[in-house]
Amino acid sequence: xxxxxxxxxxxxxxxxxxxxxxxxxxxxxxxxxxxxxxxxxxxxxxxxxxxxxxxxxxxxxxxxxxxxxxxxxxxxxxxxxxxxxxxxxxxxxxxxxxxxxxxxxxxxxxxxxxxxxxxxxxxxxxxxxx
Amino acid sequence: xxxxxxxxxxxxxxxxxxxxxxxxxxxxxxxxxxxxxxxxxxxxxxxxxxxxxxxxxxxxxxxxxxxxxxxxxxxxxxxxxxxxxxxxxxxxxxxxxxxxxx
Numbered sequence: 001x002x003x004x005x006x007x008x009x010x011x012x013x014x015x016x017x018x019x020x021x022x023x024x025x026x027x028x029x030x031x032x033x034x035x036x037x038x039x040x041x042x043x044x045x046x047x048x049x050x051x052x053x054x055x056x057x058x059x060x061x062x063x064x065x066x067x068x069x070x071x072x073x074x075x076x077x078x079x080x081x082x083x084x085x086x087x088x089x090x091x092x093x094x095x096x097x098x099x100x101x102x103x104x105x106x107x108x109x110x111x112x113x114x115x116x117x118x119x120x121x122x123x124x125x126x127x128x129x130x
Numbered sequence: 131x132x133x134x135x136x137x138x139x140x141x142x143x144x145x146x147x148x149x150x151x152x153x154x155x156x157x158x159x160x161x162x163x164x165x166x167x168x169x170x171x172x173x174x175x176x177x178x179x180x181x182x183x184x185x186x187x188x189x190x191x192x193x194x195x196x197x198x199x200x201x202x203x204x205x206x207x208x209x210x211x212x213x214x215x216x217x218x219x220x221x222x223x224x225x226x227x228x229x230x231x232x
Contacts, residue, residue, distance in 0.1 A: 001223050008232070015164045015195075016138065022194070026215035032223070124222050127230040128138075 003027055004118035005037040008129030010045035011060035012053070017046055020128040021063050028071050036074045036118040037064075039107075043129070044082045047075065049104035061104045068106030075107045076114045132158040134225035137166040138232060141176045146231040151179075153229075156186045161213075161221055163192040167199065172207045184209045192218060 005024055009016035024034055039046055046061060053059050068075050077087060083096070089109050093101040103109065119125045135150040135158060147169050150160060160183070162170050169176055170191040183189060193212040196202065203212050213221065222228050 003222070014138075019138075019164060022215045023218060027219045027222075030216060030219050032219065124228055126222055126228050127232070129230070129232045 001123045002033045002035050002121065004035045004122040004125045006115065006118075006125060006127045006129070007037065007039045007043035007046060008041045008127065010042035011051070013042065014130055016128040016130060017043070017060050018058075021060065021067065023126065023128070024067060024073075028067075034071065034073055035122045036076055036114065038115045038118055039075070039077045039081075040112075040115065041078075041081055041129070042085070044077045044085055044087045047077045047082075047087055047104050047107040048102045050102045065104050065106040073106070077103070077107055077109045078115070079109050079111050082109055131225045133227045133229055134159050134161060134221050136161045136163055136228065136230045137169070138164040138230070140165040140168040142168060142174075147176070150229075150231045151183050151187075154187055159188045159190060159221065159225060161190045161192065161218065162210075163195055163218070167191050167195045167201075170196065170207060170210050171201060171205045177207055180207055181209065190217070190221060 005020055007020045011017045051061055064075060088098055088101040089103040090101050092109060132155055135154050137147045137150050139146050141147045169180055189210045190213050191206055191210050193214050
């Protein structure tokens with residue numbers, strides 16, 4: 001089946017970012033297709049490569065990056081939510097006159113239309129959040 | 131198959147379990163995840179309500195979130211089914227839609 005995932009909660013907040021990763025892994029192991037993972041609201045904070053959690057803690061962003069690399073996932077960050085929270089890719093940093101970008105490997109910034117498309121194209125949209 | 135409702139907050143913190151039960155039609159399923167699993171344990175003030183809901187709904191609870199809270203399957207109310215993440219995925223595909231009560 002074709003599934004999409006919506007993540008509305010930041011990492012290390014409650015548990016939803018972790019649940020979303022575990023669910024995505026389990027779905028891939030069962031042979032389902034993950035059409036897209038969309039990060040919205042505080043969920044965009046999953047996509048910064050500048051986070052440095054303690055070494056004995058899980059690194060949620062790296063888990064997403066690795067999962068995306070292994071399975072060719074489309075990890076999309078909402079642009080408006082990202083701008084509010086200081087998540088920038090190279091283009092956005094240039095456009096907003098900022099001195100650097102912090103987006104993690106495997107993530108891309110795009111618009112809400114990507115969420116709508118994921119909802120239309122997928123058999124199920126599963127929401128994780130606060 | 132009707133809808134799968136997921137509940138991720140403790141019934142001692144928020145009212146989302148009540149909301150889910152009020153909206154769920156007969157035959158719809160409830161899946162308790164994250165802090166929502168506190169509703170699955172026997173001997174609490176919400177246990178009777180959960181037991182009563184079993185008449186109209188299958189109720190599942192995510193096992194890894196039970197053990198993450200120092201509890202185990204034998205604390206879970208009889209009639210609830212413990213599933214793992216793979217079981218969570220199966221429920222999502224078996225039911226027509228998923229409603230996440232956040």
